[in-house]
Amino acid sequence: MPDEKTSGPGEYVVQMKQITKIYANGAAANRGVDFNLRRGEIHALMGENGAGKSTLMKMLFGLEQPTSGEIFVNGEKLVLSSPSVAIAHGIGMVHQHFMLVPSLSVAENMVLGMVPHKSGIFIDKAKAVELTRAYSEKFNLHVDPEAKVMDIPVGMKQKVEILKALVRGARILIMDEPTAVLTTQETAELFVELKNLKKQGYTIVFISHKLNEIMEITDRLTIMRKGKSMGVYNTKDVTKEEISRLMVGRDVVLSLQKDKAVPGDTVLRVRHLEYINEWNKKMLNDISFDVRRGEILGIAGVEGNGQKELVDMLFNFNTPNAGSASVNGKSILGLPQQKIRELGVALVPEDRMLYGIASGASIEENVISDRSGEKRFNKGPLFNMKAIHAEADRLIKEYTVLCKSRSQQVGMLSGGNIQKVVVAREFSNHPILILADQPTRGIDVGATEFIRKKLVELSRSGIAVLLVSADLNEVMELSDSLIVMHNGSIAAYFEDTAGLTDEIMGEYMLGLKKQSAEEVRRVCHDQET
């Protein structure tokens, strides 16, 4: 363990000055961010998804290099060119997705890359176990050194990750949303351990957007929004409401012209959906709602609160443990995607590169993937190329896909144009229900505006739209009515988005408030079950 000789208590162990990070594609993740850490504190780094907190921490851990700005560790200016440099300077990171090898034992994972030898050849297993045990006891992080990582619960995996950082001499621990995968009990346990580490002089960065946790455990907090720091506060000096206001909010309130919705019959009907993931965490808890013809129902919420799981269930990428979902009275749970599509459901998937497109195929081939078997595109055994060309050209024109020709590879297009190809397909085959999952994430302003307008237009023509978005602007502007998801449940339902403020949204999104069951039940317009 490195000894402490420089700064005394209260001084900064880490100073990041005027950090700017611009990625190769031109996206600015951080703009002039100042961030500092006092020795022995637990410091929360807060912000919505995409606020730039992960990027900032990646730079501190050497995974990314800042475009400009300076980083000082223990008063020494450093170029953190790789994680090993960061580790050598006592910085450790516990990733949200564990960097563990499942079939190896806890002790083996601990010593990977720095294995103790025995008689020159063999792993000194006893030594590895002993080392693990020693650290485990010293820091009060209880793990079973000989158990295989795949057999231990998530909470213990996280302890292994923390121990891995400690055994490599970390004095500063970056924890990326550590509680996202933990159950309540595990979270409580983790907090005891973190406080214990703090007592021993360790500094901890705690990335999170869970207000209660932050109030409970942190000393100071830095809030980020849109790549900028919104300031540093002593935790005890701010209220949850203030934090919520600083964290959740819009820079510019866009106002989109749209007529008032005239909702019709229920199209999608979801009742009591429950899902428990493979780590035994309840990701969906009694979700019930209806989406009607002609309306956009938005689902707002900080990412990771069950939205992804909900969409997965509705398009059969996963199966729920209980509950039902139907489109026009026909159950869709467990149906093959082909059948779901036949019922008139379209999905703009969150992961557009994995599901949305075949990047090596042409634009034309991508826009007909859901309708290639239809009569109008086939003449006997062969394609009706004329009809297909016409369809592709029509969609390219209608959706203003910027390209050389319909035969250009989709993978060569810009992100915005790729997404336009996806929506061109999903919006155009006469859907009765569109599931739009983060439809404008990471794409340029022009394409974003276009897709949003299109969604409104389609809903006004009588299509039911379920819009899932972590972008507050989007979900508040587009939705006619709105659900807020928090922790796998519906925290609130707003029949009308008019008059909703960022503050109100923030309080529900961050779990400060929750509507009563009766209030939430109003989203089920058909009450007879």
Next chain:
Amino acid sequence: MLNFLKMLATPEFFYSIIRISAPILFATLAAVVVEKAGFANIGLEGLMMFAALSGSLVSYYAGSWFWGFLAALATGVIMSLVMGFFAFKLKTDIILVGIAVNMMGSGGTLFLCKVITNLTEGKAMASTTGLITRSLCIPDITIPLLNQIPFLGRVLSGHNLLTYLAFLFCLLTSLMLYKTPLGLNIRAVGENPDAAASVGVSVMKIRYTAMAFSGLMSGFGGAFMSMAYAQGWSLDMVSGRGFIALAAQAMGGGECLGGMLSALVFGFAQALGIKFSAIGLDSNLASPIPYAVTILGLVIFALVRSSRIRKQHSAAALAKGKAKAES
């Protein structure tokens, strides 16, 4: 029928199972290690062909089996590293690299054999069987004391040096994988390369090492084919053992010991085939037995695996149910 069983219950029969399994076992170990490192080397067949050729030729020129044996090993290692270069550096699909090596391993070895013998012997030979004498082959070893034991002695003693090495290597490979830092790194790289890289393990170095290991094992296997199993090299003599090894790896659950058992099963199938032809069955009906057993083995393995997964799923569902009841 009874007579036939009696024929099988001889020490010679069990002896032949072990002997036949040895080259498959070498190739299986190669397959096990690369699989642990996270990829597949389907070029084992071709590697063994090249190793078999170089082994027999060098032992002839050097007049000593030992040098031939070393040449076979070197050939396997060098060629596997070239394969690694194409796969890892030039990003060629590793399956296609394997296919290319297998293609060259068939006609290409014959080409080399003819060219080299033409240069040195003055006439192009299509095999090296005419050049290799018994003394140029890797010797058999009689184990004192063990050979005194009735029955068992005749099963276990008197095998080729490489046969013993095959089973020894099975043990050593298992030790390497599970008891040494290298093995730990190989398994880590195969399962989660990001995790390995994050603690400073060089993923590339480990992949090349695993590749070289598979080349080394193919070298042993090739040497066995041309310098122990047969006297000298001939075209297509490996006859699918490199492919059977891929199946043995899968059937053995990706472990050395399981792979060894699978190799013995194939050895048994082939020994049985030979016995069948000995009692008058057409050898062409007996020869496909190991290949058919391979497919059958893969199917059985897959069925067992899928039922195990189903069990896990229902167990998980049960756990889910419980969790739900509690919450």
Next chain:
Amino acid sequence: MTRKREIRFIIIRSLVAICIALLVATLLIFISAGGDTFHEKLEATGEALRQMLIGPLFRMSKKKGTSFELKRLADILAAMIPTIFTGLSVCIMFSANQFNLGAEGGIMLGAFVSAMVAIYVPMPAGLHAVVAVLIGGAVVAILMLLPALLKTKLSVSEMVCSLMLNYIIMYVIKFLMNTYLADKSRGQIMSYPFRETSAIAPIVNNTTFSGAKLTWGFVVAIVAVILCGLFMYRSRWGYAIRMIGINQAFAGYSGMKVGSVIVLSQVLGGFLAGAGGGVEMLGRYTSFSWSALPGYGWTGITIAILASNNPYMVPLAAFFMAYLSKGCDLMATYAKVPAQLIDIIQGVIFLFFAAEQFLAKYRQKLVVKSAEEEIARLNLNKEG
């Protein structure tokens, strides 16, 4: 990158790969060529290379000089017949990302089955060959259900399974020939002669080609190329096969029946290999005497890689391989370089064609250049 540059890159890359392979070949020829002095060896190498590169189409004699010979062209075209079929077979299977290597056994089985129909089932001329070839294809197609279904239902590796099938097919055919089907009156193991009704006729009278066996089978092969091209690029099934090969998750999400299409690709691949065997057998031979796998399946894999799984490119790739193969044969006859050199050349070309990063830096340069031009053009437009 502009389309013109893309094509130029592909051509340059192919040429470089071929040149590397020929360089390796030259080196090997030099080592194996006769001659005692360096000069003699060099001369022998030159002669061997000449035979290999020019010989397939031109007769070279000291007196008359070099002259084009139609028969040699016909020979090459005839040699393309089986490999066009296996090339197409592999194209379709590899397009769906199915590494089924059963074309090798498939073509032997197809040839065998067609031969049996040609011998034992009396039928009118004209129809006979068609039926025999179709049955040959159908049997292999059915057999390919095994690796295909094992893959989709149990995720058993289609590669290992198809490789094992190759050996099983070979031994079972040898067994059947030895035990039941051989014509005992002949000196070696071969079947009874085919019925004359089953022969695939030569395109023009053989004497024009001085004995070259260019049959209507070649036309059938070209028709198969066109049908496969239409299937892959102009039909919904071929489209589904290609999309699954590019991104299986996307295909499933789009509502394609992924499992069925994977089975279809392998069954179709099997049919093509089997039918190819039938066409080759009834066109070239008068009785069945294959006692080992013919190697056409492996050549088919090379062809598919050279053609980057595009059926329309298969004849070109097959021509190239047949030309090289013929060249190596001639070289072996005239220059004492073993004909198996073809396997090494084939392997080297194969490796470089399949290497994704081969000349990647050069490609990157072209991409950057195109992007810069694009930006310049846009700027110009803005100003103007």
